[in-house]
Amino acid sequence: MKQKHLSNWLKLILIGIALCGLVVYALVVPIYGRILQTSYPELSNRFWPWLLFIWASGIPCYIVLYYAWRIATNIGNDQSFTKQNASLLKKISFLASLDAVFFLIGNVVLLFLNMSHPGVVIASFVIVFVGVAVAVISAALSHLVNKAALLQEQSDWTI
Numbered sequence: 001m002k003q004k005h006l007s008n009w010l011k012l013i014l015i016g017i018a019l020c021g022l023v024v025y026a027l028v029v030p031i032y033g034r035i036l037q038t039s040y041p042e043l044s045n046r047f048w049p050w051l052l053f054i055w056a057s058g059i060p061c062y063i064v065l066y067y068a069w070r071i072a073t074n075i076g077n078d079q080s081f082t083k084q085n086a087s088l089l090k091k092i093s094f095l096a097s098l099d100a101v102f103f104l105i106g107n108v109v110l111l112f113l114n115m116s117h118p119g120v121v122i123a124s125f126v127i128v129f130v131g132v133a134v135a136v137i138s139a140a141l142s143h144l145v146n147k148a149a150l151l152q153e154q155s156d157w158t159i
C-alpha cells in the first residue's frame with residue numbers, strides 16, 4: 001500500500017470517528033439525558049452537571065483526532081518515522097492519560113455530590129481502562145517511532 005493511499009484511509013477513519021463522536025456527544029447523550037430527566041423527575045438536577053462533564057471529557061478526544069490527522073498527513077508525505085510524529089504520539093499519550101484521570105475523578109466527585117450511583121462509577125472503569133490503554137499504546141509507539149527516526153537519520157548520513 002502506498003503512503004498516500006494509507007494516509008487517505010487513515011484520514012477517512014479519523015473523519016468517521018469524529019462524526020460518530022459528534023453524534024454521541026451532540027445527540028445521543030443529551031437525548032438520553034432528557035429521557036432520564038422526564039422518566040425520573042427527581043434526577044432533573046443532575047442533567048446539566050453530567051452533560052457538561054461528558055462534553056468536557058470529549059475535548060481531549062478531539063485534540064487527539066487533530067494530532068492523529070497530522071500524523072496521517074506526515075505519513076502521506078512519506079515522513080512516517082520522524083521526531084515530529086514521535087512528539088505527536090507523546091502528546092496523544094498525555095491527553096489520553098489526562099482524559100482518563102479527569103473522567104475517573106469527575107465520576108467520583110459526582111458520586112460524592114450525590115449526583116451519581118456507585119454502579120456508574122464502576123462502569124466508568126471500562127472507559128478509564130480504554131483511556132489508559134490508548135495512553136500506553138501511544139507512549140510505546142512514540143518510543144518506537146523515535147528510535148526509528150534516529151535510525152533513519154543515521155542511515156541518511158551513511159553513503
